[in-house]
Amino acid sequence: MRSITPSFTPTGIPxxxxxxxxxxxxxxxxxxxxxxxxxxxxxxLGALFxxxxxxxxxxxxxxxxIPEPVLEAYAAYRPTPLRxxxxxxxxxxxxxxxxxxxEGASPVGSHKLNTALAQAYLNAREGVTRLATETGAGQWGTxxxxxxxxxxxxxxxxxxxxxxxxxxxxxxxxxxxxxEVTPSPSDKTEAGRxxxxxxxxxxxxxxxxxxxxxxxxxxxxxxxYALGSVLNHVLLHQTVIGQEAQRQLxxxxxxxxxxVGCHGGGSNxxxxxxxxxxxxxxxxxxxxxxxxxxxxPTLTRGEYRYDFGDTAGLTPMVKMYTLGAAFVPDPIHAGxxxxxxxxPMVSKLLERGLIEARAYAQTSTFEVARQFVQTEGxxxxxxxxxxxxxxxxxxxxxxxxxxxxxxLFNLSGHGLLDLGAYEAFLRGKLE
Numbered sequence: 283m284r285s286i287t288p289s290f291t292p293t294g295i296p297x298x299x300x301x302x303x304x305x306x307x308x309x310x311x312x313x314x315x316x317x318x319x320x321x322x323x324x325x326x327l328g329a330l331f332x333x334x335x336x337x338x339x340x341x342x343x344x345x346x347x348i349p350e351p352v353l354e355a356y357a358a359y360r361p362t363p364l365r366x367x368x369x370x371x372x373x374x375x376x377x378x379x380x381x382x383x384x385e386g387a388s389p390v391g392s393h394k395l396n397t398a399l400a401q402a403y404l405n406a407r408e409g410v411t412r413l414a415t416e417t418g419a420g421q422w423g424t425x426x427x428x429x430x431x432x433x434x435x436x437x438x439x440x441x442x443x444x445x446x447x448x449x450x451x452x453x454x455x456x457x458x459x460x461x462e463v464t465p466s467p468s469d470k471t472e473a474g475r476x477x478x479x480x481x482x483x484x485x486x487x488x489x490x491x492x493x494x495x496x497x498x499x500x501x502x503x504x505x506x507y508a509l510g511s512v513l514n515h516v517l518l519h520q521t522v523i524g525q526e527a528q529r530q531l532x533x534x535x536x537x538x539x540x541x542v543g544c545h546g547g548g549s550n551x552x553x554x555x556x557x558x559x560x561x562x563x564x565x566x567x568x569x570x571x572x573x574x575x576x577x578x579p580t581l582t583r584g585e586y587r588y589d590f591g592d593t594a595g596l597t598p599m600v601k602m603y604t605l606g607a608a609f610v611p612d613p614i615h616a617g618x619x620x621x622x623x624x625x626p627m628v629s630k631l632l633e634r635g636l637i638e639a640r641a642y643a644q645t646s647t648f649e650v651a652r653q654f655v656q657t658e659g660x661x662x663x664x665x666x667x668x669x670x671x672x673x674x675x676x677x678x679x680x681x682x683x684x685x686x687x688x689x690l691f692n693l694s695g696h697g698l699l700d701l702g703a704y705e706a707f708l709r710g711k712l713e
Contacts, residue, residue: 288345288525288557294361295353298345300521302556303514303627305344306563310514310626313598314588322598329500330507334404338515346518348400355399355432359388360522364530369657376677377686381538382670382693383527383554384660390455392663392695393553394425394510397519401508402429411504412436416466416491418546418621419445419665420452421695422510427461438505440466440474440494443486451699466491473497473594487610488547488621493594511547512591512600512625520553527690528557538568540676542691544668545572545581545639548625554692556627559636570637572628573672575647580605580624581632581639589623602629640672647671648707651697663695664703 289297303310312321327336338346348356367380374380385393405413413435417423423439430437439461446453446465456463464470466486467477473493477484484490492509499507509516531538541558543551551572562568572581584603591597593607602623609622624632631637644664651667654660662670673691680687697704706712 290529291353293357294526294529295356296348296522296525297353298347299338299518300525300557301341301344301346301518302559304342305560308630310630311601313600316590316595316597316599319599327598330496332405332408332410332506334407335401335515338518339513341518349403352400352403355403356396356522359395361526361530362387362523364527367654367658370654373653373657374674374677376681378677378680379536379686379688380673380677381531381536381688381690383523383690385523385692385694386660386663386696390421390424390428391698392421392425393520393523393550393692394422395428396522396553397510397516397549398422398425398429398508399432400519402426402433402435405506405508406433406435410435410506412438412502413508414438414440414495414498414502414505415508415510416440416442416488416495417445417510418442418488418491419663420449420456420699421663421665423456423461423463424452424459426508426510427456427459430461431459437461438495438498439463440468440491440498442466442488442491443484446486448702449699455699466494468494470494471497473596477593485610487593489591489593489607489609492592493596496592496596497594511549511621512623514627516549517552517556517625517627520549521556523553523692524555524557527554531690536688538688538690540569540571540687540689542571542573542669542672542676542689544665544692544694545574545624545628546665547621547623548628550665550669550692550694552625552628554690555637559631562636569676571672571676572632572637572639573668574639574641575668576641576643578605578621579641580622581628582641584624586629586633591623600626602626603632640675642668642671645707645712648704648712650674651704652707660693661697661704662693663697664700666692666694666697669693
C-alpha cells in the first residue's frame with residue numbers, strides 16, 4: 283500500500299482525514315439516481331450538499347487535509363483519551379487487555395461532533411445559512427446543533443418520534459444550542475404527512491426522518507442537508523478517532539489484535555477501524571467487529587443490494603446491506619442504531635470478509651453497561667454498550683482458547699442523557 287505516514291498537530295490531533303478506499307484501491311459501486319436508476323450526476327447532489335462536501339464524498343486522495351478552522355474547533359476536545367479498562371478486565375476475570383477510545387469527552391458527549399464540525403464549516407464557507415437533518419437518539423442532532431452555532435448557521439432537526447419521547451434531555455440540549463427540533467413523522471413535510479396518514483401512532487424511524495430532512499432542505503432557500511452517518515465523507519471525518527488511537531497505542535508500545543465498534547449506519551465503527559484496516563490489508567492479523575442491535579440486524583441479517591437511504595425514496599440509491607427502506611425497527615433505547623441500512627464502505631468490507639458483524643439483545647447490552655459503569659465510572663450511551671458487549675465476548679472467547687488478546691473498542695459517547703432508559707432497565711421494564 284502507498285499510504286504516507288499521517289501527520290499530527292503538536293497537541294496530537296491528526297491534520298488529515300484518512301481515506302481507506304482510496305489508499306487501498308478498493309472499488310465502490312456508484313450511487314444511483316432514484317429517478318433513472320443510473321449513476322447519479324454529481325451536480326444533481328448539489329441540491330443537498332455544498333461543493334466542499336461533494337469533493338470529499340468523491341475524493342480519491344488517501345489523506346484529505348483538515349481545514350484550519352475545523353482543527354481549531356477540534357482543539358476544544360481532541361485528542362480524546364485512550365484508556366485501559368483495568369477494573370472492567372478484573373470483573374470479567376479475563377487475561378485480555380481491553381482498551382477504549384473515549385469520545386464522550388467531546389462538548390456534546392459523543393463522536394458525532396467530528397463530522398458535524400467539518401460539515402458545518404464546509405457549508406458556512408459556501409454561504410449556506412441553515413442545515414436540516416434527522417437524528418435517532420439525539421447524539422447527531424445535538425452535535426450538528428452545536429456545530430451550526432459554532433459556524434453561524436441555523437439548524438432544523440427531525441428527531442425520531444420514539445426517541446423524542448424517550449430522551450427529552452437531548453431535545454432540550456439541541457434547543458439550548460439554538461436548533462429547531464421536530465418529532466418525526468411530522469405534519470411539516472409531505473413525507474411526514476403521508477406517514478402519519480398511514481399510521482397516526484407511527485413511532486418514527488431514521489428512514490422517515492431522513493425523508494423529512496431532505497424534503498426540508500430542497501424546499502427552503504439557503505438550506506442544505508447534513509447526514510451523520512453512512513456517506514463516504516462522514517466516515518472520512520470520523521477517522522480522526524482511529525488515527526489518534528493508533529498513535530496512542532504506539533506510544534504505549536501496545537499492538538491491538540481486535541478492534542470493535544457499535545454499528546448503526548457505520549460512522550462509529552469506521553472512525554476507529556478504518557486506519558487499522560490499513561494494517562490488516564498489509565497482512566497484520568487483526569479482527570474487526572461491528573456490534574449491532576438484534577432488533578435492527580442490518581449487517582447480520584440484511585441483504586446486500588441497492589436500496590434507498592430513506593423511506594420516501596428521495597435519496598440516491600446506494601449498494602449496502604439493508605433490511606429494506608420501509609423497515610421500522612422496534613423503539614429500542616439505542617436509537618442511534620435504528621437504521622435499516624449500512625454505509626456502502628462498511629458493506630463492501632463485510633461482503634469481502636474484511637470485517638465481521640455480531641448482534642446483541644437490548645437487555646444484555648444494558649447489563650454489560652451496568653458492569654462497566656460500576657468498574658470504570660463511565661456510563662456508556664446505549665449505542666456504545668453494544669461495543670462493550672462485543673469486546674467482553676471476544677475476551678471470553680480468547681480466555682476459553684487460552685489466548686491473551688489486546689482488544690480496542692470505541693466508547694463513542696456517554697449515557698448521562700439516557701438515564702430514563704437505564705431507569706427502565708433497573709426497574710425491569712426494558713424489553
